[in-house]
Amino acid sequence: MDTKEKSDNRLLLVFSHGILILFSILCILPIIIVISTSLSPEKDVINHGYRLFPREITFVAYEYIFLNAQKLLHAYWVSFSVTAVGTVVGLLVNAMIAYPLARKDFKWREKISFYVFFTMMFTGGLVPWYMMITSMKLQNTFWVLVVPYLVAAWYILLLRTFFQTVPVEIIESAKIDGSNEFGIFFRMILPLSKPVLATVGLLIIFQYWNDYWLGLLFITDDKLISLQYLFYKIMANLDFYINNASYLPPGISQDSLPKLSSRLALSILTSLPMLFVFPFFQKYFVKGLTVGSVKG
Amino acid sequence: MNNRTGGLRFFKINSTAQLFLLCTPALILLLLFNYIPMGGLIVAFQDYRVDKGLLGSEWIGLKNFEFFFQSDTAWRITRNTVGYNAVIIVLSTTLAVGFAILLNEITRKLFAKIYQTLMFIPYFLSWVIVSSMLFAFLEPSLGFLNRILVGLGIQPPNWYFAPEYWPYIIVVMAIWKSLGYTSLIYFAALLGIDREYYEAASIDGASKLTMMLKITLPFLMPLISLLTLISIGRIFSGNFDMFYNLPKDNGILYSTTDVIDTYVYRSLRVMGDTGMAIAAGFYQSVVGFVLVLVSNYLIKRTNEDNAVF
Known part of the structure; x- marks a missing residue:
């Protein structure tokens, strides 16, 4: 009996590892192919297609991109500043409302909870939202890339659940010591909540860094083109000209369009910062990802 | 005193x-x-003109809806949106719970960390990037997948001209991108189960499978209901980024890839047909909301504790 159970458990462990290894490979395979192609000479890509390992390594694709670096560097700057401002402000604004909602003794807790979480169930949709933003004259401003994503009920839910785990006694004793609510929130709750701040912070960072949608809708000014939007535009132009070679402006042939490997090199450069960001947050990530029930 | x-x-x-x-x-x-945009939904009953504004535009009753529902598009985008979401909700919840349980079985911390990180990587990438990666697989003559198929003696179709394959492609990509993240959410919840339950059960001679069904799953049920309900709230909204980027906004593929969100976007920005965009958007908001209420009611009927409100 005992040995059978042991071998059952062993089998389960092997099975678990097997499935997880398989899916992990599937997750990084496309990225390896993209990296490998971006490091391949163009002729290898054309003759041998996208491959898992380069036949020969060259950095020509990256050099080609940096020949024209000004646009790219500017887009980096836009993405970086939008992400930085959006993450700091967004984290603060969401945490500031999540904390009172975590406090059982907050009088308006239920009404405000409803106000917040109702937005997860019902929205006005794209058109009225779009009209609202244009009527505030936000198009082609830095803020249109930041403000629409600042508050999200989902982040408030994550933050609130974590804040609820802070023992009430700590808050009570701080009150007796004469702290006001702001003091308690900024000096005690926030420092105690690093895991959830890291988790939500990371999710917000991804959201801002990966966004091209706000650019697509509201930006025509070249100075405000973010990295993802730049990549989107390059891809869209390329697709258009590949499908409609006859529309190419005179004097430009299909061969002089950005090369296959450069395209992929650009996608690596666009995503790279996020791959570096994650390890810094991983320590906290799972701890901060607990979601409670909406009922309080 | x-x-x-x-x-x-x-x-x-x-x-x-x-x-x-x-x-x-x-x-x-x-x-x-x-909230103000919710109020803005009333433009669905107007012949909205930017120059006249919300208050000055003419009221036309249900005309926008008549145009919308008389077109073939209404049915097509409803079917696509709801169909994709339903399949993705079911598959992604099942797989995420399954993967969370598998991750929980891994006793060596280092391995668990490595799997978590690798599985989470697709979530880092934007859909624009993922779309270009997909292209690296499906590109007619050079694509990675196509070359494998040719190697196996199978003539690959020209994917970007063949709408019939896209339901599979889209579902696979949606799961691929989000599974690492969703399974981490369930995994985080599993960490909250008191180990003593398992110890007591194993003293009583319960097998791993019994523990899974009798301890782990019931513990996860409220979270599963909550996340499913949130997804159902969005069952009428396709993930715009995904549906717009993966098929590269290609008209040939609309029959299986066009969803309400991409349609609303095109009506608004490409075709400039505000009336259609608004009618479709209104329909999306209202029906989505009704579905949330209905599913919460159904959850409540099966188990009071799992209902969200």
Whole structure:
């Protein structure tokens, strides 16, 4: 009996590892192919297609991109500043409302909870939202890339659940010591909540860094083109000209369009910062990802 | 004594006001970007003109809806949106719970960490990037997948001209991108189960499978209901980024890839048909909301505790 159970458990462990290894490979395979192609000479890509390992390594694709670096560097700057401002402000604004909602003794807790979480169930949709933003004259401003994503009920839910785990006694004793609510929130709750701040912070960072949608809708000014939007535009132009070679402006042939490997090199450069960001947050990530029930 | 209660009362009001003050920035932003746009839904009953504005535009009753529902598009985008979402909700919840349980079985921390990180990587990438990666697989002559198929003696189809394959492609990509993240959410919840339950069960001779069904799953049920309900709330909204980027906004593929969100976007920005865009958007908001209410009711009927509100 005992040995059978042991071998059952062993089998389960092997099975678990097997499935997880398989899916992990599937997750990084496309990225390896993209990296490998971006490091391949163009002729290898054309003759041998996208491959898992380069036949020969060259950095020509990256050099080609940096020949024209000004646009790219500017887009980096836009993405970086939008992400930085959006993450700091967004984290603060969401945490500031999540904390009172975590406090059982907050009088308006239920009404405000409803106000917040109702937005997860019902929205006005794209058109009225779009009209609202244009009527505030936000198009082609830095803020249109930041403000629409600042508050999200989902982040408030994550933050609130974590804040609820802070023992009430700590808050009570701080009150007796004469702290006001702001003091308690900024000096005690926030420092105690690093895991959830890291988790939500990371999710917000991804959201801002990966966004091209706000650019697509509201930006025509070249100075405000973010990295993802730049990549989107390059891809869209390329697709258009590949499908409609006859529309190419005179004097430009299909061969002089950005090369296959450069395209992929650009996608690596666009995503790279996020791959570096994650390890810094991983320590906290799972701890901060607990979601409670909406009922309080 | 009197004095003391008076002081406490003052403190209490003051504290409520302070807490409310902390809420205000978010309350205002929600008002501007969520609640006022909800009111804006009334433009669905107007012949909205930018120059005349919300108050000056002519009321036309249900005309916008008539146009919308008389077109073939209404059915097509409803079927695609709801169909994709339903399949993705079921598959992704099942797989995420399954993967969370598998991750929980891994006793060596280092391995668990490595799997978590690798599985989470697709979530880092934007859909624009993922779309270009997909292209590296499906490109007619050079694509990775196509070359494998040719190697196996199978003539690959020209994917970007063949709508019939896209339901599979889209579902696979949706799961591929989000599974690492969703399974981490369930995994985080599993960490909260008291180990003693398992110890007690194993003393009683329960097998791993029994424990999974009798301890792990019931523990996860409220979270599963909550996340499913949230997804159902969005069952009428396709993930715009995914549906717009993966098929590269290619008209040939609309029959199986066009969803309400991509349609609304095109009506608004490409075709400039605000009436259609608004009617479709209104339909999306209202029906989506009704579905949330219905599913919450159904969850409540099966198990009171799992209902969200």
